[in-house]
Structures are given as structure tokens and as C-alpha cells.
Amino acid sequence: NAGVTQTPKFRVLKTGQSMTLLCAQDMNHEYMYWYRQDPGMGLRLIHYSVGEGTTAKGEVPDGYNVSRLKKQNFLLGLESAAPSQTSVYFCASRTSRLAEYNEQFFGPGTRLTVL
Amino acid sequence: EDQVTQSPEALRLQEGESSSLNCSYTVSGLRGLFWYRQDPGKGPEFLFTLYSAGEEKEKERLKATLTKKESFLHITAPKPEDSATYLCAVQASKSNYQLIWGAGTKLIIKP
Numbered sequence: 640n641a642g643v644t645q646t647p648k649f650r651v652l653k654t655g656q657s658m659t660l661l662c663a664q665d666m667n668h669e670y671m672y673w674y675r676q677d678p679g680m681g682l683r684l685i686h687y688s689v690g691e692g693t694t695a696k697g698e699v700p701d702g703y704n705v706s707r708l709k710k711q712n713f714l715l716g717l718e719s720a721a722p723s724q725t726s727v728y729f730c731a732s733r734t735s736r737l738a739e740y741n742e743q744f745f746g747p748g749t750r751l752t753v754l
Numbered sequence: 755e756d757q758v759t760q761s762p763e764a765l766r767l768q769e770g771e772s773s774s775l776n777c778s779y780t781v782s783g784l785r786g787l788f789w790y791r792q793d794p795g796k797g798p799e800f801l802f803t804l805y806s807a808g809e810e811k812e813k814e815r816l817k818a819t820l821t822k823k824e825s826f827l828h829i830t831a832p833k834p835e836d837s838a839t840y841l842c843a844v845q846a847s848k849s850n851y852q853l854i855w856g857a858g859t860k861l862i863i864k865p
Contacts, residue, residue, distance in 0.1 A: 643797075670851060681758065681841070681855030682798075689851060697852065729797050741786060741845075743853070745797030 640665050643746035645730050651752045652720045660715040660749050662730030669735035671713040672697075672743065673705060675726040682729065688713055689735070720753045727751070756781045760842050760856035767863050770831050775840055775859045778824040783847030787825050789818050790841040792858070798841055832863045 646661045662671065669690050674682040684697030686705040694705045702724060704716045713732075717724060727750050731743040757780045767773055779787065786805050790798035802811040804820040811818045815836060817828045827840055839860045843853040 679763075679857055681857045682843075682853075683855075684852060687851055695851075731797075741803060742788060742800035745799070747797050748795070 642666065643730055643732055643744050645728075645746040645749050647749060648747065649750050651754065652717075653754050654721060656720050657716070657718050658720065658751075659717075660728055660730075660751075662713045662715070662732075662746060663711055664713075664730075664732040664744070665711065666732060666734070666744065667710070668732035668744070669710070670733040670743075671707065672731040672733075673703070673713065673715045674729045674731065675699065675724075676729060676748075677726050685715065685728075720751075722753045725751060725753045756844070756846055756854050758842055758844055758854050758856040760840075760859050762859060763857070764860040765862070767829075767832055767861070769833060769863055769865050772828070772830045772832070774829070775827040775861070776824060777827070777842030777856055779842075779844045779854075781844050781846045781854065785845040785847045785849070787820055788843045788845070788853065789825070789827055790843070792839045792841055801840075829861070832861075834863045834865050837861055837863045 643664045672687045673685040683699045688694045688707040691710045706714045727748050729748050730746040733743045759778050761776045789801040792798045802818040807822045819826045839858045841858045842856040
């Protein structure tokens, strides 16, 4: 099993450009999350999804959109990139079943720089 | 407001020198407290979940404990490979889906 994978690993954008980050998981998890991680700050939730076709806003959703057309994929879009969106983006997934640990499984991250 | 604070921000130890990392939290009803390890350039990796005050979990040189206000991650006789950033997160009772994350403690173990 690959677990959670993210594409691309690195990207440099110019202000105003758009892009889509792809997250895929092969664990049949219902819940999926997009976070950003900035120096000195905790992980901040951008958007999340509790199932195919459903999405919800997290703590810092402005400037981002998401889609979950298939259970295994969760896409994060930046319509018009800004330098403030320079960050490392992590995708995570979790089962909805009651489990002993209920942990989130993370992808390797995408490092995005907006010039 | 629900909040998680980790201290210290960074900790440098000699190999074999035991110490503890702190995670203090303010949340309206605790559903669970999570510890993760994050290596440079990688995503966080799950270590422990604690659910109630008095609970303890162990894994190799790590032991996590929980009280009603904070959690400690005790590191006994650490090795250089224990160097990483350790993240703490809590899930509030009112939330089925979201975690509140601390900023992390960067641990450096010198040989």
C-alpha cells in the first residue's frame, strides 16, 4: 500500500497563477484533510471532506477551493496564487470507523513557493 | 477558545540525557490527545493517542502521559535518531473531524 501520496512535491508559481494539488489515498478512508504548515505555527486546516462529494471549510479556507469527486482523491486548488500562500501543504486521511487510535495518516507534503 | 501550546520550542540534549516535552491544552471537553513525530521534509507520523487523565502509553524510549490540563512526552536515554519535531494535537468533544495542533518542539540529540 502506498498510503497517502501527494503530487507535485515542489512547485514555484508567480503571483496570480493557478494550480491544483492532488492527494490520493489507498486505505479506503472516508475523511480527508488539507493542511498548511508554516514556520513557528501548528498545522492549520484549510478544508476537509467527510465523504465523496462533500467538503467543508477549515480554519484558513480563503483563497483555496477543494473537490472530492472520488473517495480516494482530494484536490486542492489555488485560483490566483498570492505570496502569502507560500507554505508546505499536507494532505491527510482517516477512517470514520471507531478505532483505538483514530489517527490521521499524512502524505509527504508539497512545498509551494509563490513569487 | 480551544488552544494547544507546546514547550519548549526547541530542546538540545546529549545522547543518553533524558528529558520531557510539554503539551498544555485548553479545550471544552477532550475527546483525545495525539502525539506525532515529524522528520525534516516529511509528513507527521503518528505515535500515540491518549483519551483520559492518568493514561500512559509507551513506545521504545518514549512515554506519553496525560493530565486534565497537559500531556508530557518523556524521552528516556535518547539516541540521535530520536531527533525530530514532535507535534501535539487535541480533538475536542464537539468536533468529530478536526484536530487543534500545537506548533511543535524541535528535539536535537547530539552524539
